[in-house]
Amino acid sequence: KVKYTTTGYNQQRIDAVLSGPFSEKLYYMVGGYVTTSPGIRNAEFNSENGVQFTMQLTKVFDKGVINGFARLTNDHGQWILPMALGTGNEPGTFSPLGNATRFRTLRINTQGDSVHYDFSDGRGWKGIVSGLNFDYQLGGGWTARDNLSFTSGNANTLGFVPNGSPMRVTDLLTKIGKTSISTIGGKTLTSGYVQSYGHWVVEKQLESITNDISLTNQVKNHKITLGAFQSFWSSKDFWTLGNHILVQNITNGDVIKDISPDSVAGSWNYGINESGDARIFAVYAGDSWQATDKLRFDFGARYDFFNLNFTLDAGAFPDGTTDKIANLDGKNWSGTGAINYAINQNVGIFARGSKGNLFPMFDQIRDGDLYNLEDGEQIRDAGGNVLSVNGSVKPNSFNQYEVGVKIDQEFYSFFVTGFVNTVEIFDGDVGATRVAALLKTRTIGTEIDAGLNVERFRLNIIATFQDGKITESVKAPTTVDNKIWRQPAVQFRIAPSYDFKFSENVFGSIYGAYRFVGKRWNDRDNSYQLDSYSKLDAGINITTSGGLTFNISGDNLNDSQGLTEGDPRDPTSTNGRPILGRSVRFSIGVNF
Template identity: 40%
Template sequence: MKTSQSKFAASLIATTALFGFTSIATAQEQEATTEDQSFQETIIVIGTPGGAGTSRQDASFAVTAVSEDDIARLSPQNASDLLKIIPGVWSESNGGAGGANIDVRGLPGGSDSPFVLFTINGSPIYGTNMLSFMDQSVLFRVDETIAGVEGLRGGPNAIFGKGEPGLTVNFNLKEGGPETEGRFKYTTSDYGLQRVDGVLSGEISDDLYYMIGGYVSSSKGIRDTQFQSEEGHQFTLNLTKELSNGDLNFFVRTTNDHTPWHVPFNLNGGFDPGTFIQLGNETRFREITVNAAGDTETFDFADGRGFDGTVAGGSAEIDLGNGFTLRDKFTYTKASVDTLGFVAAGTAVQAGALTSGATPIVTGPVQTTAGQTLSDTDFVQTYGHWVVFKDIDALINDLSISKNIGSHDLTAGLYSATWSTKDRWHLGNPIAVHNAHNGSPLAGVTPTDIANAGGNAGFSFGLVESGDATSTAFYLADSWQIIDPLRLDVGLRYENAEIDTVVDTGPGYADGTIDTNSTLDLEETSYTVALNYDFSDDLATFVRYTDGYTLPDFDDIRGGSPQTLDINQTEAGLKFNNGTFQVYATAFMTETTNFLNVVGGTGAQNFETESLGVELEGIAELGNFVGRVTATFQDTEIVAANNAAVVGNKVLRQPDYQVRFSPSYTIEGSGFQTTIYGGLSLVGERFGNNGNTVVLPEYEKFDLGIQTHFNNGVFFQIHGDNLNDSDGITEGDPRNPTAPNGRPIFGSSVKLSIGYDF
């Protein structure tokens, strides 16, 4: 009954938004004022040749613009949590500050974020979308220096992104202006968060502007580890110089931020799934053997998962005259992206299974190293201390030149990138623990004992790896205004990439024998074609076909699957905006071939998928009330695979539907303005594996907040997240799909911010 009610509610909200908004707007046809048109005139940078920019209403692709106010009301836990406002995106943002699993409509994923690219001011942060223990959300932290976010799905990503029609998330930094402006903000929470944000901008000299800002933050986390496990700071400088024939920009962003790596755990322990964490003071430090000589190191697992490094970049746009415009964007990234986590190794068992029977596995009561005696019904489990050191760097440049010739806007571009990774892993390192919040290791009990009682013994695996890659791509694009309402947008990209990988693996550490020493030289071509038709200033439509690809990365080579994924996608979109009502709907059909999936403990599965669906974004601005709905409905299917048993099944971890409704109401008072806002998320049932035997139930999540701004610059905000304390499970156990382990979303929390704008 619950399933049918939720599906009905989701369908009702989406249908009402699409048809209700449109019919009301048509009935109320009115002349929109300049103020009303502010949303329509939002300039979209991502998805345009060289980052030239276009209005959202003119874009022949699916893109969402997220404003600074939207970010504040979302109050995201991390960068991936921000993506919940973008239709067509499913973000498992409960893994910590980074390391989310992010799936994109129509594309198979299942682990990490194989089709997601993060950019700053339109330039990529790293050369490939993901590596083991590193997705794009690890590389970015949201703070007050962000002016807005763009989320592009499909289409132009295949030409101006990384050759694939997935998701590009672009973070635009704030820029300075002639007036000095700033913000200071302090934030605390019911879980002990202490955070200070600040931003300041202004003019250095004529036509030279600055923006500086950042944050310092510390807490034990919603999942309390008994120590300050969430700590970080960030500083950003952005300089802009206006020229008589263009502008120059340079930014540098240094970050050192980490949180625990939150992973699936036993769900039968009788604890609160929204706040549980196994890691605590008793398991924080671990001495681990790191080489065949028996040398050891002691690691502090308070370091968790995070980003410690610098991203610098810049851009130039120069009007060369005679209709020519030169644009260049670049980024340089150098960072450590380390992961130290405490990871469950399969099934938990009750302590009584160790001590019962004619020949008990353990003699006497089961005790912890802290001196606690466990009852027979207490759960015990094997956990492992996982250590991953990963140093990355990347230099990326995108140079383009555009020329307007009559009804044609032509662009030619050269994209070049070099990137690398150096890894050292010590995975597994199993230990038997009391499966309780901040549980202690067991005294006299080994992982083998746990396995003999029906659990798992764990494993140990290690490696050192060095990977280097270069990519050069040429692209051509034309926007041809065939007749006044009809425009043709086309793009073509040719890419040549060389990927080198050297790997030495072993039992918990490298054994001195090279296992992989490979070089790939790859060539691929992608293209996209779109027609955009304007029925009026308010109403337009587009159709687009894209043939794209995803190149293999270092991990694919190490795993013996250096193959290119082919992606074909057809899209049809409707765009309506009269300043009061906006509706953006995109239907999509996607086919993929050569996708390799190793999630689920069943070995490599090479398969093909087909997906059909529609995504919707609707906004209504009715006086002081603003209603926003985003929704995605899709049907995914594995149509071919080397494992015949999964053919006909749904792609793992992608729901048939997800809907978010975000209303707000603003009260104007004498000397103040107060906005009450909320968010209701409905997520459909998913499967934790391609065999579709592990069900991840549907769930609902409710958020509520209030913001008040006073005319003297003082403001405050109270934000309640997951107030219904939903235990929504985002993934099962990726290594042991039949184990009763899962990773729930964070439990309910409340944050309070107070600040001053000047």
């Protein structure tokens, strides 16, 4: 199969996949894509570029199968961030980044060394994901499975990040006692807006190896699984954040000449060199018990052993000295239990409960003592900052309970699930006005998934109704009883489609989707609410018996300017991140 795609914002993309047998019981698949575009938020250059190649081999045996794959990816695009609202810029297409701000030479350490960066690299992934999967029948009803995966690459982020609210040029002129200001490109400004922006660089080298091996057997009406899981992962990071400059607040704005960004918003720098690695070893067991034709019980339990090592050099710029080290371990169990009862062939009810956990990650260690230390030693400096920690930790807890009804009839289906979850989460951002904190939350809600299928017409409705709040926090006690931020009380999606036939050899389908997202609080302090918004998408597919396919689709056809968030680092600023503006996509493909 080969497919070509283009868009109204001049994306050019080619996808291709080829699969088949090499020989008897040996199969292959190769495929990938190449894409480039300036993006909906045009940065005056092609800011979205990607290449991916995937290869897969599968060998089938009399009693099993083995599958190996590798996927190489180099894909990146502009980091989409909050923008200044109410300053005359188009929310759906605005890009502060442009040719005037694309390149920057940044200081990287206290010794004064510098590196030249190209911010067209944006945010993305360059690396490999590979794996080997094995499934074999041992005899006596036993089946052995092993899933091995290896990931290695760079998940770098280079972004142009707003720092505080914009300022009117007239207010700035009054403040600094001038009659005009100018850009590096020679433009004189006496009106409009300026804003402080920073060139942020996060270089992150990631690696992980995981393996999951299990044995499964059907013993009468019990399907029993025993297994062991291992995972090792590491991250080596270099950051330089801040690096503020003053720019004209227009699309692809130029840099303001000879005016400090401190005149508009306070400047700062933060840089790190850090390295961390962690591992988990777990054993688990599960049983799916078909007690009767209508009644099934599912049980599972897992016991984790955790270890983490971490070292950090941090400050305005890394200086080559170690500011924090951590050596932590822990162990804990998680489990799940469920009951399913089929009232008849079309109606069933179920209940499920699960206890999960998440051990602390590197961000939690870096940002203070945001972990549950059960025993061990912490050494602090005179200001109370943790210099080193060595001991055992208790993981963050994740618990969920569900009850539901499933109805699946000839012309319609209706699934409804009520849920309660309690979650302990880490909340923190570098450069934020709020302190990083661990928060315990509770959410009660209902999910609905309904469908209607009448001849060629289909209608799907997905909806979530929920009420979540913060129940406990040591570091941020004033947030207790506040609503969970960015979590709407109501959101739903309605998606109709209709199949039709042009002729005996040409078939089509027209489809659409209407999405509604309700009001949400912007931040954990519930400073203000983000307005609700709706979004309309539509498209048409055409296929021929000869293998040709055509698609035309429109995204955000109503050109909604809904906000996904305000400014996560400074809720008092007048910044927000709108969804992407209206776009149209066309593709043509051939199956052979």
